[in-house]
Amino acid sequence: MVADSFYGSTGAVKRANETYYAAGAASDELLTVTNGDVANQTRYEYDGLGRTTAEIFTIAGYEQWRNTTSYDGNMTHSDPPPGGVATTTVTDAEGKVKELWHYKGHTPVPTGPGSERTVTKYTHTAAGELATVTDSKGNTWRHDYDQRGRLVRKVDPDAGETILNYDESDRLTSTKDAQQRILSTEYDSLGRPKSTWEGAVSEGTKLTETRYDRSGSLGYSHASYRFLPNGEAYSTVVATFDTFYRPLTTNYTVPASEGKLAGTYPFTTAYNRDGTVASTGVPAAGGLPTESLKYTYDELQRPLTMASATSTYVTGTVWSNTSQLLQLSLSTGGPRTEKNFYYEKGTDRLTRATVKVGSTATVAKDQHYSYDQSGNVLSITDTAAPASSSTLDVQCFAYDGQARLVDAWTPAATATTAEGEGTIGGTADYAGKKPTACDAAPSTNPLGGPSPYWTSWSVDDIGNRTQEIRHDPSLNAAKNTTRTFTYQDGDQDGTPGETGDGGPHQVTKVAETTPTGDRQQTYQYDVSGNTLKRTIGGDTQSLDWDATGKLTKATEADGAETSFLYDAGGARIKRTTADATTLYLPGMELELKTGSTAVTATRHYSYAGQTIAIRTSDNKVSFLSSDHHGTGDLAVDAVSGAVTQRRTDPYGAARGKLSPETGTWPGEKGFVGGTIDASTGLVHIGAREYDPDLGKFISPDPIIDFTRPQQMNGYAYASNTPVTLSDPTGLYDCNNGVALNCDKKGNQQVNPCPSLVVPACNGGAVEKASNEVAAAEGQQARAQQRFKSAGKQLVKIVMDILGISAALDCFSSGDLAACGETMLTIAGSFAGGIAGKLLAKYGMPWNMHKGIQLAKQVTGLLKDLFGGLKAMSKASERLNKARANLAKAREKALFAVDTIKSAVGRGKPKCHSFLPDTEVLLADGKRKKIKDIRPGDKVTVTDPKTGHTVVREVSGTIVTEDDKHFVDLTINSKSLTATTTHPFWVVSENRWLQAGELTPGMTLRTASGTTATVEDVRYFGRRQRTHDLTITEIHTYYVLAGATPVLAHNCSTNLFSAEDQLNGFISKVEGADGYHDVWIHGSPDGVAPSFNAAEGGSTLMNHRVLAGLIKSDSNYTGGPIRLCSCQTGASRGTFAQDLANKLGVEVLAPNGYLYVRPNGRMSIGREGAALGRSHFGGEWVSFLPGGGR
Known part of the structure; x- marks a missing residue:
């Protein structure tokens, strides 16, 4: 492999050839090549002052495009090739950047037509440190320094104020955020981080501890601990090192309080003489046996195969001469899955990716x-x-x-x-x-x-x-469907605002206009910029965050909680929902369902920088293929060769259903490899949580690059360029679609972007690191301190040159993983030529000595920094993959992300309600026709179980154009017309009943707390537009029959709350023929949460919730269950089986379409003859506890 640089008479680079393959052995004769022999060459042009005026990209000697630079006094104009962003840099008398212009057009035009631009302004202290950065709307980031030049205060318009304190050795000892929460760091006598605390050291709550200098590994860390409130700890301990201080066995220990998940899980690594990984071992757990994965390599140390004693996985690998991955052959002994990659000559951009399956090489994907x-x-x-x-x-x-x-x-x-x-x-x-x-x-x-x-x-x-x-x-x-986003102006002087105010980048409201009505979503934030509340479809979700900026708990409107725990490095290690607890280990997840004693496992297999396979608890292996950003789009059954495909939009929302629809997606890895948390409606991507409905992160980015104004928006995903860029770490944009991310040795460039989809970046050390799961975890601890020490000195220089304050900022977050990523970013900046900019800045005779001294200092620091760089890079990649949290789940979890918490945006609720002129009781006692109600209007609502009456906002309106079935109710001699399916609170029954179930003599609740009697009920049919509302938090409102307001249920576009379900709205248990009939609405995919979510699918009801409702029903005596569900989803999927397991009784579910008529009788299909409840015979499918039928 050869790379060339050619110089002109002035000593400037005239032409540079990127890495190319030269046949034959190396010799002492100078290698000469023609331009046509080189795929990628850059030519440079200069003006009379030696300044670059053009960078010309050529392929085989032919110019393809150029980036031109022009100079005008203190202005430098950059004109990129088509698709790039034109810029102008304005400097002050000392050469510091004063303003950075980004043009909205494609060429830099300082004045006149075409000069529209955004302007970012910078100021510096007398010592040259970056003092303020102000964006084009006047929002300001501030930095204050002490006499030693240490950053002691920073103010972010979204995240508020942070105070930083140091000791006499310039070590960061504590930070205090905008919420006045203090994070402290304790160091040992050698200056290495020893422990972290919330509050003061030895006085507050101890969070983490790192231990060093065990016999056989002096100078290295060997253990890290993450403490729980009860004093127990999750620990990662390197049990054995080899003579080169590489970890051989790393034990991950889970404390006893975790019950069946508790224990020690050993991961092993063995090495070949040349330093490549010979094998990696994973422990037996969750029904999966222990497994040792062995690797073979070619003469260039590139991997060729991967297999264990019980199964093969990678049976062949083809690399190009320049170490681009061309082909992967995958098989466990059954049909072969072949993945092929094609690249553009010169740019190395991925142009085609195919997946072929089986002996006939059926093409399953050809992108x-x-x-x-x-x-x-x-x-x-x-x-x-x-x-x-x-x-x-x-x-x-x-x-x-x-x-x-x-x-x-x-x-x-x-x-x-x-x-x-x-x-x-x-x-x-x-x-x-x-x-x-x-x-x-x-x-x-x-x-x-x-x-x-x-x-x-x-x-x-x-x-x-x-x-x-x-x-x-x-x-x-x-x-x-049109959605309009509203943002709070915030305090643009940089002073933190009050809770809920919202900063300039924090969305506070989304107003949505749809063909079926209008609705809105609202959001609140704490002063540190973390989302506190999300109100969607009238339901408010509350979020709790710890002092390190990590999401620790999400509480739904019905009280259901999801909690999270993180390890000493900031990676998620546990998720707890009402249904299960999931433990995250390297390349493995263990799940313990609530009420069960059986632990199940999911194991992931990585090779050549990709997750190539997954093994689920039933020992089934699926091979995986991803798009160019690492979002899985194809799963192939390793035994049958059956293919399951899923599609997503640019921001990760599901696009259509699985293909085939009966397929199941293995695991719960989603957008860019993040973990789909179906219980919260969020996706866990790297260091942060992502909302796929908003296309945004829900907390600010701890890393800020002030040279990129679009990245300065800490909530925007990938600078609003999600197809070209990606953000799999939750920290920094990655351009993985361009193989120029690789260095001349085939290694990925030193930056925080993991090698997800650029196979060309897997030829060197990074590729080898992709197999060192356990090794990277152990190396991370001992490399980190050396890396950070050099990095802190380097960042001061970088801040002076580029204004990037991310490195010091990251130490204030308490997230060691984020700091490691930042150091990689700084190192990458130097690798990209910042050292050269030092000499350019100090290149004049009176500054040259300082420039040379700084360049020498940089060289020394880089040497020390790179001493731990490979280990740090490998560990960071492993941490990112650990954060992906690839827990086992069914395919429906994918769609739950987009529908459960974002149904307002994607769903089409089948709600049927009231005639347009029906009046609604407003909060001020006035009336308003339901057709005139708008989101934001305030109405009177009542919780019927507590009798508590309050004022709530309307968060959405729903319009149905062609309702057909109506009931006319006579109440106090006045008429009220509703669809037969709309629920009212019936005081005499103490539960919700549909309008079609009401009978004369029943009493309804009025706004004064009294009752009104239903005097007459008349059914009729006609096509008619109807209206309904979605109400925030308490899902009720009052409609008027003449002058009498009666309590009705609203139409929520999300899951009904547990309170609504317990009120009897969803399930009704009755005894019949030895079975308890449970009447509940179904969908093609399972069991739906409401009667109104009919055809077309809906969000699904949890079997655990239904089991609780059944047990709480006074009619249920513990016998077998018959699910009277109108569609077949309950029997097709696992819902009925899960319910049988949960209740410990037989469950029957229909395998045909069951139509429930208004008279309470059933028929097969809508036109079938009416059947009594005891005559449904052979149409039932029986599910027994434990899986029998």
């Missing part, structure tokens, strides 16, 4: 990528399906002048119009092609493909999404 010259992804096309517009999946993407995604759509395409890959606009034989199906505007051509969509986004100058339009697939604008 093609096209790019603009700056690397933005323009299209992703899957041509594996037959060439028709209904099956070809062509995704097109459009960007604004600042490279933010503004449109994504799937046009109808043919095999011809779908063709295209590579970089467009090149010359000679190296010009790529974008599919012609993407040429026309999305509004002018019909949409197509297996999961058609078109979404448009508007983003303001500081990266806030202001509008999202989810266009109707048939292009009927009247059926679009």
Whole structure:
């Protein structure tokens, strides 16, 4: 492998050849090549002062594009190739950056037409430290320093004020955040971090401890502990080292309080003489046996195979001469799964990725990528399906002048119009092609493909999404869903605001207009910028955060809780929900369901920087394939070869259903490898939590790059460029679509971006590290202190040159994992040429001595920094994968992310309610027709169980155009018309009943707390528009029969609360034929949460909740259950089986469509003859506890 640099007469680089393969053995003769022999070459042009004016990218000697630079006094203008962002840098008399302009057009035009831009302003202290950064809307980040130049105070417009304290050795001893919470660090006599505390050392709560210098490993850390409130601890202990201080056995210990999950789990690593990993061992747990994975390598130390004593996994690997991964062959002995990767000459950009399955090499995936010259992804096309517009999946993407995604759509395409890959606009034989199906505007051509969509986004100058339009697939604008985002201005002088105020990047309200009504979502934040409350569909979710900025608990409106625990490095190690507790170990998750004593396991297999397979607790292996950002899109059964496919939109929301719909996705890994937490509606991505409905993180980014204004928005995902960039760490954008992320040895560049999808980045040390799960964990502790010590000195220089304050900022968060990632970022900055900028800055004669001294200092620091760099990089990658939390779950968890907590945005609730002129009681005692109610209006609501009456806001309106079944109720001689399915609170029954179930003589609750009697009930049918409301928190409101307000249930677009369910609205248990009949609505996917969520699917009800409702029903005596569920989902899936296991009794579920008539009788299908409840015979499927039938 050879790389060349050629110099001109002035000593400046004139031409540089990137790494290329040279055949033959090395010799003492100078190697000469022609331009045509080199795939990637950059030429440089200079002005008379030696300043670069052009960087010209060529392939085989042919120019493809160029980046030009011009100079005008203290202004430097940069004009990138198409797709890039044009900039102007303005400096002061000392050469410090004063302003940074980013143009909205594609060329730098300082004045006149086309000069529209965002401006970021910088000020510095007298000593040259970065003092303030002000964005284009006046929001300011502030930094204060002491006499030693140490950062002692920083103010973030979103995260508030942070105070930093140091000891006499310049070690950071404590931080105090905007909530006045103190994090302290204790050091040993050698200056190494010993323990961390919330509060003062030895006085507050001890959080973590690190131990060093055990016999045989002097100078290295060997153990870390994460303490619980009861004094117990989770620990990671390196039990044995080899003579090179590499971990051989690492024990992960779970305290006794965790019951069946408690114990010590040993992970082992063995090495070959050349330093490559010979094998890695994982312990037996959760029904899976112990396994030792062995690796083979070629002469360049690139892996070739991976297998254990019981199974093969990787049977072959093909690498290019330049160590690009070309092919992976996967098999456990059954049909082979073959993954192939193709790259563009010169750019090394991924242009095609295929998956072939079985002996006939059936093509299951054939994705093609096209790019603009700056690397933005323009299209992703899957041509594996037959060439028709209904099956070809062509995704097109459009960007604004600042490279933010503004449109994504799937046009109808043919095999011809779908063709295209590579970089467009090149010359000679190296010009790529974008599919012609993407040429026309999305509004002018019909949409197509297996999961058609078109979404448009508007983003303001500081990266806030202001509008999202989810266009109707048939292009009927009247059926679009439009979402408008509102942000709090915050305190733009940088002073933290009060709880709930919201900073300039914090969305406080989303107003949604849909064809079926209007609704809104609201959000509140603490003064540190963490989301405190999310009110969606009228339900308020409360979130708790610890002093390190980690989410520790989510509490739903019905009181259900999900809690999280993190290890000493900040990675999640445990999740607890009402259903189960999940423990996260390296490459493995263990799950203990509530009430069970059986632990189940899920094991993940990584190779060449990718997760290639998953083994579930039933010992089933599936091979996995991902898109260019690491989001799994294909799962192949290793035995049968059956393929399951899923699709997502650019921000990770599910696009359509699984294919086939009867398939099941293994595990719960989702968007960019993050963990789908179905119980919270969030995705755990690296260091933070992500809301796929908003397309945002819900807490601020601890790392800020002040040279990139779009990244300064700490909530925006990947700078609002989710197709080109990704953020799998939750800390920093990664451009994994460009193989130029690799260095000249095939290693990934030193930055916080894990190697997810650039196979070319797996040729060297990073590739080997991908197999060292246990080794990386042990190396992380001992490498970190050396790395951080050098990094803290380096960051002061970087702050002076670039204004990046992330490194010191990260120490204040208490998150060691984040600090490690930041150090990698700083190292990457130097690797990218910052050391050269030092000499450029101090290159004049009167500054040259200082420049040379600084350059020498940088060289020495880098040498020390890189001493631990490989271990740190490997460990960081492992930590990121650990944070992915790949716990076992069924496919429906994927859709729960987008529907359970975001049903307002995606779902189509089948709610049926009241006539347009029906009046609603407002909070001030006045009346308003339901058709005129808008989100934000205040109404009177009552909790019928407690009798508590309060005022609540309307969070949404629902319109149904064609209701057909109505009941006219006579109350106090006045008429009230409702759909037969709308529930009222019946005082005489002490439960909710549908309007169609009401009978004369029943009493309803009034607003004064008295009762009103139902005098007459009349059924009729006609097509009629109806309206309903969604109310915040308490899901009720009053409608008027004449002058009498009676209590009705609202239509929530999310799961009904446990309170609603216990009130009897969902389940009704009755005895019949030796079985207890449980009447509950079904869906094609399972059991739905309400009668109103009919055809088309809905969010699903948890079997545990239903079991609790059944047990609490006074009619239930403990016998077998018959689920009277109108659709077959309960029997098709695992719901009925889980319910049988939970109750310990037989459960019957229908295997045909069961239609429940208003008279209480049943029929097979809507038109079938009426059947008595005891005549449903052979249509039932029996489920017995433990799995018998």
